[in-house]
Amino acid sequence: MARATRDEEFSEYVAQRRTQLRRIAYLLCGDVHKAEDLVQTALMKLYVGWHRVHREGNLDAYVRRILVNSGIDESRRPWRREESGLDGLDPVMEEGLAVEDRRALIEALASLPLGQRRVVILRYFVGLSVDETATDLNCGTGTVKSQSARALARLNDLLSAQFRAVGGQR
Amino acid sequence: MIDEQLLQDRLTDAAAAQDDLLPRSVADDLAAGRRRLRRRRFLAGGTALIAAGAVAVATIGVSGALRNTAQLEAPTATQQAPVSTPSAVAKPQNVAKPQNFDGLMKSLMYKHFDPSKKHLNFTTGPFTINTEPGYRGTLRKVGWNAKGDKGQGMFLIGLERSATPAGNTCGSYFESEPRPVICRPVTLPTSRPAMIGRQGRMIEFSYRQPDGEFLYVAVDPVFRNNTNIASKQMVITDAQLFAFATDPALNLPPLTGK
Numbered sequence: 001m002a003r004a005t006r007d008e009e010f011s012e013y014v015a016q017r018r019t020q021l022r023r024i025a026y027l028l029c030g031d032v033h034k035a036e037d038l039v040q041t042a043l044m045k046l047y048v049g050w051h052r053v054h055r056e057g058n059l060d061a062y063v064r065r066i067l068v069n070s071g072i073d074e075s076r077r078p079w080r081r082e083e084s085g086l087d088g089l090d091p092v093m094e095e096g097l098a099v100e101d102r103r104a105l106i107e108a109l110a111s112l113p114l115g116q117r118r119v120v121i122l123r124y125f126v127g128l129s130v131d132e133t134a135t136d137l138n139c140g141t142g143t144v145k146s147q148s149a150r151a152l153a154r155l156n157d158l159l160s161a162q163f164r165a166v167g168g169q170r
Numbered sequence: 171m172i173d174e175q176l177l178q179d180r181l182t183d184a185a186a187a188q189d190d191l192l193p194r195s196v197a198d199d200l201a202a203g204r205r206r207l208r209r210r211r212f213l214a215g216g217t218a219l220i221a222a223g224a225v226a227v228a229t230i231g232v233s234g235a236l237r238n239t240a241q242l243e244a245p246t247a248t249q250q251a252p253v254s255t256p257s258a259v260a261k262p263q264n265v266a267k268p269q270n271f272d273g274l275m276k277s278l279m280y281k282h283f284d285p286s287k288k289h290l291n292f293t294t295g296p297f298t299i300n301t302e303p304g305y306r307g308t309l310r311k312v313g314w315n316a317k318g319d320k321g322q323g324m325f326l327i328g329l330e331r332s333a334t335p336a337g338n339t340c341g342s343y344f345e346s347e348p349r350p351v352i353c354r355p356v357t358l359p360t361s362r363p364a365m366i367g368r369q370g371r372m373i374e375f376s377y378r379q380p381d382g383e384f385l386y387v388a389v390d391p392v393f394r395n396n397t398n399i400a401s402k403q404m405v406i407t408d409a410q411l412f413a414f415a416t417d418p419a420l421n422l423p424p425l426t427g428k
Contacts, residue, residue, distance in 0.1 A: 011197075023185035032188045045345070056398060065348030102184045109181075124174060125181040138349065152172050159172075 006050050013059060014043060024067055027121050030110045042067040064126070065136055068118050108158040116151035119144055271308075271423045272296035279312065279325070282414040283406060289314050291322075299423065304333035306422060307384075313393055316403040322393040323404035328386035329422060336384045340365035340376040343388040347372070356408075360416045366408060373406060377415045383422055385415050 021042065025035035046053065046063050053062045109117055115137075122133045123144070130148075134141045275297040276290075284290045291313030299308055307330025314323035328338050340353035344367075351374045353367035364377035373389040389411075391400040414420065 019189060022189070023182075026188050027181060027185050035188070048345075052394065062348065068348075101180070102187055105180055105184050120177075121181070124178045125185065127178070152174075152177075155177070156172050 006047075009054065010047055010050055013046075017060070017063070021063065021067060024064065024121060024126065027106075027109060027125055028068065028117065030106045038067060061132075061136060064122075068122075068136070104159060108155055111158065112151055112154060116147045116154070119147040120151045120155070123148055271299060274419060275308070275310075275327070275329075278414060278417055278420055279327070282410050282417065283325070284314075289316055289404070290325075291315050297327075306331050306425075308422070309338070309386075311393075314401055314404045316401060319401050319403050320397075321391065321399035321401035321404075322397045323389070323391040323401035324393040326386075326388040326390070329383060329420070330386075331383050331422060336376070336386060338376075338386040338388075340374045340386070341367055343374055343390070344369065344372050358412050358416055362416070364412075364415065366411070368408075371400075371405060373411070375411045375415065379415075379420070381421070385420065387411060387414070 018039070021039050022035055025038040025042075026032060029035055029038060042063055045066050046059075053059060056062075109120065112120065118137060119133060122128045122136055123130070128136065130141050130144050133144045137144065276292055279290055280287050294311050294313060297308050297310050299306065307328065309326070309328040309330070312325040312327060314325065326338075326343060328336075330336065341351055344351040347369070349369050351367035351369045351372055353365045353374060353376075356364050356366045358364050358377070362377070362380065364375065367374045371389070371391045373387070375385075375387040375389075377385045379385065389404075389406045391402075391404045392398055393401075
């Protein structure tokens with residue numbers, strides 16, 4: 001009975017949130033396969049701890065934190081250090097500047113230190129406030145602000161030439 | 171400088187570009203989650219434990235045999251109980267209750283973790299011995315309180331002799347945490363190897379005694395079942411854990427003819 005309830009609630013939650021989780025994971029690691037692994041790991045942990053997490057509330061924050069921390073763990077494991085991408089399964093290279101911009105952004109993001117990358121994703125993709133980001137990352141708001149400032153400056157440097165819109169030189 | 175709104179739009183665009191590359195259904199996620207849960211259970215405790223857990227769930231939902239699964243799944247019956255240690259919730263017929271063992275465990279915990287006897291809270295029930303084919307041991311949650319502290323912490327103590335790999339291993343209790351405990355090998359003052367992991371005040375420790383008995387300790391400043399408020403005063407040191415683990419008195423009671 002408990003399992004049926006859990007499965008039903010879990011399925012409903014995943015159906016609503018899966019796309020967003022995959023996007024966060026993709027921005028974290030820049031590879032669809034690794035992103036899928038990260039989401040699977042996060043969902044597995046969420047499934048295992050479902051009753052407790054559900055009881056404590058704030059599922060989104062919980063799974064987001066799992067996702068971000070799973071990313072760190074996975075990237076540290078030697079067998080996760082394979083080169084990213086397989087033919088036909090990386091983001092499709094369509095014609096046009098938008099695809100190049102997209103790739104430039106992903107590469108610039110990947111070049112950021114993990115802490116800064118996490119702050120950028122949580123602040124500017126997920127849309128969390130400074131306080132919420134600090135809570136998610138278990139750090140102070142000052143750290144979030146400084147990481148954010150450094151990340152934006154770095155992105156500005158990296159993208160101003162290729163990514164004129166983000167670079168502010170429109 | 172970067173336009174933050176534009177950055178958000180571009181991030182969303184870049185992230186959405188891969189949405190359809192590896193489409194999956196919710197059923198796939200659920201099936202994968204179950205597979206990984208089964209795999210983890212298998213790695214953690216072996217199929218015998220899973221079978222025992224399934225039987226227990228089918229009957230009442232909790233039993234002494236569920237010692238590992240309860241930590242992973244937190245069945246409904248356990249959630250509603252004031253404590254989560256299965257042996258404290260239900261008393262299977264094959265559980266022996268040697269009073270001297272309960273007293274021994276309490277005295278050792280006081281000795282090493284609370285000499286002033288002001289903090290440990292044993293209202294979760296006695297240390298009982300659960301005996302099954304290939305397994306004999308105890309697993310018990312113990313509360314930690316402090317005067318003026320609204321929070322409550324806990325110890326999860328396991329001592330077992332088992333033919334299968336231990337159900338609770340260092341790192342397993344906090345595995346689902348956003349910041350899991352990462353365990354590392356450590357050499358005890360007795361020159362014996364053990365595993366310990368620490369994430370803030372969350373600790374996990376495991377140690378196989380020279381006689382083969384396996385000790386597992388999880389320390390959590392948040393009791394969880396009783397309250398989600400962390401104890402502000404619960405601080406356990408590595409030295410305390412090491413001394414507890416290597417105390418020569420820490421042993422399961424000898425088997426008797428019964």
